[in-house]
């Protein structure tokens with residue numbers, strides 16, 4: 001059987017109007033294995049992360065940027081859990097998101113992971129605006145990445161973002177394809193607002 005599934009848009013079914021990149025953003029696993037991200041676009045999406053707000057403007061985010069085909073990409077991909085390895089090799093870029101959890105004197109930065117998450121959110125929205133898709137991952141061996149790239153103790157690998165051009169969903173193995181086409185769900189707003197209006 002030949003499947004032809006168009007997932008170009010998996011638009012969020014919002015209860016209020018949102019800006020376009022937020023409506024269009026979703027986390028695909030099917031990427032075009034031949035597509036590349038230009039240096040200019042890569043710079044643009046990292047610039048979006050750079051201008052995120054952070055506690056006391058400490059900017060405690062650091063990134064390893066690994067393009068498909070590079071040694072760094074292979075190292076990062078090898079450190080992914082199997083369920084992520086199965087699809088992330090098609091992404092054009094893997095970005096390792098790192099929090100600087102203490103300053104130069106060893107004083108903890110309690111908001112470092114929060115700030116990093118916000119910088120990554122900026123990056124994902126800018127990437128969407130550039131016509132790319134992103135998929136964040138928590139399934140990886142952080143110690144392996146830290147060792148491979150010689151990261152200091154105060155640099156914590158928090159997540160990895162796959163970035164690329166949407167590919168053919170029907171090329172995914174069946175369990176992944178099924179997840180790719182499943183309806184997107186969110187809790188209702190009134191469950192999220194726990195007090196006030």
Ligand SMILES: Cc1cc2nc3c(=O)[nH]c(=O)nc-3n(C[C@H](O)[C@H](O)[C@H](O)COP(=O)(O)O)c2cc1C
Nearest residue numbers: 025026027028083084135136137138139140159184
């Ligand atoms: C911190 C974090 C860790 C995640 N880890 C994984 C992962 O290891 N593998 C995966 O396939 N998706 C992972 N995801 C993607 C989420 O499952 C996805 O964002 C969520 O289901 C909502 O879907 P959407 O992004 O398409 O709206 C992760 C997302 C985040 C933010």
